[in-house]
Amino acid sequence: MDNHTGFDFRGNIRDALGNSQLRKNLKFAMTALAEKRRAIFTDKARFEEMRTTVNAIRKRSLSKLPELLDRLEKKCTENGIIVHWAETTAEANDTVLSIVKQHGATAVVKGKSMVSEEMHLNRFLLGNQVEPIETDLGEFIIQLADETPSHIIVPAIHKNRGEVGKLFSEKIPGTPYTDVPEELTEIARAELRRKYYETPVGISGVNMAVAETGTLCLVENEGNGRMCTTAPDVHIAIMGLEKVVENLTDVPPILRLLTGSATGQLITTYFNMITSPRKAGEKDGPKEVHLVILDNGRSDILADPELRQTLLCIRCGTCLNHCPVYVRIGGHAYHYTYPGPIGEILTPQMEGLETAGTLTTASSLCNACSEVCPAMIPIPDLIRRLRNESYDTGGSVKGHGYKANPLEKVIWKGWELVNRHPGLNALSTKMAGVFGPVLPKAGPLKAWTRVRNRPTFAKKSLHELVKEEGVSDE
């Protein structure tokens, strides 16, 4: 079925489902996050109003994206921020590296940035003799564990404090075991403080970039983002090109739903608005600020009016928190940078259906994701669209038609025939009643009966019963 794909999704799923600690951790953490969110959006009508606003802001931004990016570049340049464009992740990596090298740096401090994960920037820097130091607590933890983020917002959500304590005591010299969160935070803080001052280059993501003013907005809770963007002499911000909004007034509604959806917070501890490097007479701040704007397939997504909605995403991760599939298998099972429902639609479009299309099967289309999405992305509809494209040799998404096979086509054609012709329909229902109980367990029935009893078929169909009861036919 999905043998063409670039990774073993089935195997990942089995491993994740078999890991009882992981499943316990995820269930506990996701329940907490979902409850915190629920506590903040108590008024359903008000919530619907807010997300209608956010949806409209994001749609407007996307509808004039080239123009806004142009304005953003002009404004940033006026403000003294140096803007770079990258069509591919390789170009973006090269840009970052050349800036790092220009300043003779051998290490960089990093705030949390999913785009940098998308670029596999850490691996790239390491390969070029530059040490990337993750400073977000969750990122710090997973870097010690030599892992990647398993969630967009809470990268180490798959680990509990006991696991973190063990990791710290093993990987940080002279650290005794503790599982007290405050002590663990203190250990990480002590490790990182020195590095902000010693390291000449800081890297961050961007939550929103404002075209009107050339402002880079950065949302965070730990203060590490602010350290990375102010203490080093050079700050490199990286963003996907869809992150631009038109005006400053667009920021508050998005920020409100971003923090509420992500962590159930009314506001975060830090909200950074970066508009320029250090000005003459100012005592702190970087001397140079760079903005790297990455495409990596986003222009293609933008070109399709339906799939474009993927780019409405504000990366709050709440679709993950509410997805019954994500909650059971965790982020790493999805293999790529963006897991969960948003990853199911974003990744196959970026990587191509033939490599990542199998991700779209990881949804029961229960709609829990679209119910909570603050940008009102119709994720289930887009999953369906990508499933269609997987079979459609005349489709438009990269890798479309990769699943096209005569057998499935014939099966669904047969299904169509049976359901268009009442005689055939009656016959097949009759046959299911007669042969259903004695069918050998193969194919779908085998998958079904592993944990469930065989479906039963009635002796008389509803079609037959209504006739006997004298229910009118027309």
Place this chain on the structure above:
Amino acid sequence: MRNHYPDKPKRVYFFGTCLIDMSYPEAGMAGIRLIRREGVGVIFPQAQSCCGQPAYNSGFPEEARAVARKQLRTFPADYPIVVPSGSCAGMMKVHYPHLFEGDPEYDAACRFSDRVFELTEFLVHVLKVRLEDRGEPVTVTWHSSCHALREMGVTEDSKRLIRQLKNVTLKELERENECCGFGGTFSVKQPEISAAMVADKVADVRGTGASRLIGGDCGCLMNITGAMGKKSVPVTGQHIAEFIWERTNG
């Protein structure tokens, strides 16, 4: 999630759903009887089949459209179409317009969609039924199917009907809004995840101590009762139409 409902009609169409047709015909009969008992005539077009959802969700929109088109033509008069399933009703009410976008039958599909009602929604809001319980005391629990909940917005209506039954105690599931793991072809395309989801749902059902699980969608019921049967969990599953008919006609 409608703002207003029509007055009680003289006649309605009944769409039986293919799963009820094949495996749960008594649930369909109970639905028809509940409507007829209120003095409303029921028409069951024999030419009806499936709403098209299996193909629609699996990547075969053309085949889905062909079958959906057949349904458009099978319910020609301007009567409400009552469906004893939140999932099939959701397909016909929410997704038909999308499915027929750019098709000559788009307008017909929209008019058809407007006439679609889920059974318990119809009983509560249009027929305004008052149920008289004639059964022995029983404790039940209720499973909200995802599409009844998030596409049709009718699960409160279903529960309202159960609460009308004075000898029935309704114990709610702890994670009532979480998918049971059926999802049509999902259950066989991702069998391991689906198995994990239904196992949790079964544990939740057991946790209520109820002796019966009531649901409004036969897909979910087949999934959950199938898993309970395999583990010999002593809880029976039943479609809400059959349950209500049994309680009020005894």
